[in-house]
Amino acid sequence: MNRPDLKVNIAGVELKNPVMTASGTFGSGLEYGEYIDLNQLGAVVTKGVASVPWKGNSGVRVAETYGGMLNSVGLQNPGIEEFIKKDIPFLRKYDTKIVVNIAGKTLEEYCSVVERLYDEDVDLLELNISCPNVKEGGVCFGTDTEMVSYVVKEVKKRAKQPLIVKLTPNVTDIAAIAKAAEAAGADAISLINTLLGMAIDIYRRKPVLGNIVGGLSGPAIKPVALRMVYQVANAVKVPIIGMGGIISGEDAVEFLLAGATGIAVGTANFVNPRATMDVLEGVEEYLVKYNEDKVIDIIGTLNI
Amino acid sequence: MNRPDLKVNIAGVELKNPVMTASGTFGSGLEYGEYIDLNQLGAVVTKGVASVPWKGNSGVRVAETYGGMLNSVGLQNPGIEEFIKKDIPFLRKYDTKIVVNIAGKTLEEYCSVVERLYDEDVDLLELNISCPNVKEGGVCFGTDTEMVSYVVKEVKKRAKQPLIVKLTPNVTDIAAIAKAAEAAGADAISLINTLLGMAIDIYRRKPVLGNIVGGLSGPAIKPVALRMVYQVANAVKVPIIGMGGIISGEDAVEFLLAGATGIAVGTANFVNPRATMDVLEGVEEYLVKYNEDKVIDIIGTLNI
């Protein structure tokens, strides 16, 4: 039997396979490049980058939880100039797509990153709307349909590359948020970002994280992620990139069946630096086992 | 050293200790009574009961997930009459408080259960507002501050026993919901109910659950539960009952430090029928180790 065709198309960009990295868990690939062949990845999604360098949060930034972890990195990044100088040329040496994840504390910051990337050689943009909107008292951009609509519209106007909008799961109605993003021009939707969580050091009687709360990721959150991907797949027409707790090919197939065209591997990289490759091989094995010629033939094929 | 004083007071009702059972995971105690001495519990919170018998959902009702489980029991219950006939007399034989968890698909159903309980010998009522509001197209009562306010106000009017309002975590702003419940008359707040999740059987290409989606519980969700308890503790003055993933005394202490006056053990019972007792002993050990005479002295004492 021939190897199945793993190609997927996300907003006009063809990926050799659906396996991507989750922003912030893979740097820009330099470190994991020592463990895997980056050419094998469908796409590398880079760590969130802002218009200027951000220092991130102080104090302890990670807490282990049952089947997961909390992080409060706070989007530390070297700023778009440094990113363009170093990360793009590094990644361009590989035969993989580059997705730049974008952070911002104001609409203006998001826009300035997008504009700065206008003439740069990157394939897709991913707008992280889980950031706090400082002008609105720190409420997360992604929790309100109107804010989402506004931000996505303005960013989309200025973007050359197709725009993925990455949703936060900390909302009542994820489908409504996804629809708002789509209506405002999102070319694709990715989800989920981390769930807001907390851990307490009972011996010191203090939160474990310097930032008190942090983002929960890892296999613990997979059921929530999968439910949201399923709900969003039933609400929008644009392609979806699913993530949240994927550690195996089986997990990835669940997301594909639920309606994701691409899938991203995050926390699993920390447990196993070859996690992306294991996921890729697992998806391929599944297709072979069920005589599927093309991965796109199983996307969204859940029997209800 | 003397044994620490474990008594807590929830809305005027004194519990011998803060350890309760989470509704729906313990029946009305009959089954677990073979494994533990029910007299040792601060309170037994019964399975949700409605005005008439509910059959619950069809098909598979449970799926195991990483560090957790999904259930879609759909609030199967024998109705309030049967409950009053069997469960209250059974529980009254024990020296523990009785908390009746109340389910409803309309305001009227909630009210009729509460009214029916008016002259019954139960200690506290727990209003489960995670139920779908059938009149509003099945949106969950607990996801909207106005709906919460309305339901709680009406139910409170009719309730003789103090009213605990149990919140769903599937919302953008849990503190706002808690405040609405408090303002409407809630005497205490309990949280969290289950997170909405999903699992897929990739071999049958079907959702594992007959109901497609279900409620995620167990240690996987603890960080989200703890964050929400912390946020709610900072938003309301009424006592809080914390739950979500508690499997050990240490877990329970995290919730107490975060501001919970009572804590409830749910899914852990399925893993270990003595879970409530282990939690109770763990809390006591912690108090002894840190020379605390009273459990109430550590509630909400997190150093930020």
Place this chain on the structure above:
Amino acid sequence: MKERLTGIIKKNQQLVDGIFEMTLSVDTISNEATVGQFVNLYSIRKDLLLPRPISICEIDKENGQIKLVYAVVGKGTADFSQMQEGDSIQMMGPFGNGFTISEDTKEHVVVGGGIGVPPLLELVKRLKGDISVYLGFRCDPILVKEFRMYTDKVYVATEDGSNGVKGNVIDLLHKHPPKATMIYSCGPKPMLKAVADWSKEKKIEAQLSMEERMACGIGACLVCTCKSKKDDDWDYKRVCKDGPVFWRDEVMWDE
């Protein structure tokens, strides 16, 4: 007070491809257990919280042991299959109601399919009178020799015809019509349904051992449903507590 128990593995070996037999030393269970009951086995893997229900295949009160026969179908059973003699395993039980054996019944028909066959072994040991056993498998039969120790009438079918008659237990029942006043059956749902239909047609009483996914295993959580007749209406009974064995006429198959 009942409690979570520790079983010590005395034997754990493969019977046929993917099916294992485990002998456990756990006298609380061997003392209490009756035929058709099950135990709940816990995995040591902390990602798997829920117990795995496995029927008791044989009860050896004298030596304080029970035997389980299980198929490796997922992560939990895969882990069990890796365990060694001397290892300990956390478990609870015995659970469920078991089969009703009446002294008055003299003609017994036992029908098992696949991994539903093992719990019928202890049953056959205890039945008195005329016993006919019908066993269906996908390919590799198990425990046939053991059943033959208690009755000559053991009929085997395999789907692929590699062993015994090619076909299923219903084909067997047609081929070798039994004398029967009571049927006891355990196996996959479609087979149980077929046995129910057959027995109804033949006007023979039947006890069916049902299977459903579980959480608590003791009747508290209501996840393990068996749709059952109740007066003019119906109800979900609990497989773990009200079952796993149900009377044919209670069970509703329309789900």
Place this chain on the structure above:
Amino acid sequence: MKERLTGIIKKNQQLVDGIFEMTLSVDTISNEATVGQFVNLYSIRKDLLLPRPISICEIDKENGQIKLVYAVVGKGTADFSQMQEGDSIQMMGPFGNGFTISEDTKEHVVVGGGIGVPPLLELVKRLKGDISVYLGFRCDPILVKEFRMYTDKVYVATEDGSNGVKGNVIDLLHKHPPKATMIYSCGPKPMLKAVADWSKEKKIEAQLSMEERMACGIGACLVCTCKSKKDDDWDYKRVCKDGPVFWRDEVMWDE
């Protein structure tokens, strides 16, 4: 390509109450490792996802082995302490930059506190010239005999005075002032800060091995911060990749 490795446990025994020594056969690491680096150990418990960073205490290239010394402080290390000779453990490494050893430096001062002491042993083995070692413990000292094999000047302090001088390493440094052109130190943050201050006052260069909670261990996730000077400003460096050893003058202590 680098990969996750399997180490085989050759020895795993308690040194003093709550502190264990583990010898691992894992030649990829023993071949590559340099002094002051660490490895990441994975728990077999599926509820614990993140690796535990443990410094390399000794490197035995010849036998393809490394030695680790670790304190049991939580679930992960408790599990490690239960492992037996012959068990295998998943691990990655060696990670981090290690100590800089210059041939020109002749007068070395080594300052360790508590569980920060072990990584300094391999260092002392490799230093040439005059070596003074200052070790502080809460009560039970570890590895003192081993350090004495490489230098006569090993000074020990314990907080409770049960062994050596009562006090901490700074007290020791005052009591036995060393000849020094370079200081190497590993231990709890307050101790490192004190060593930094002392060395600054004495105008001696110092290398400090920092500790922080980690996730990836390889520099990709940015959770392991060390607040560091950068031109007129500051920056969070990564303990796992840019460290764990930092020059005193980079490190900022105001957090």
